[in-house]
Amino acid sequence: PDRLTEGYGPNSAALAQLAGQGASLVITLDCGISAFAALADGRKAGLDVIVLDHH
Structure with missing residues (x-):
């Protein structure tokens, strides 16, 4: 996603777009x-999601 127009982190629309493009x-x-809802939507769309954090 574009941080300036879509916010920071994954969002449901971006994940749906990726799934629709075959990702x-x-x-x-x-x-x-902490993007629980968006990541759950990504899983429902058939995506496997790995979240890496630096902490």
Whole structure:
């Protein structure tokens, strides 16, 4: 996602777009640790999601 227009971290629309384009795996780097709803939507869309955080 574009941080300036879509906010910080994964969002449902971006994950749905990736799934629609044939993605099967999304890896987030240092974002998404608390994006529970968006990540759940991504899983429902058939994506495997890995969230990596620096802490």
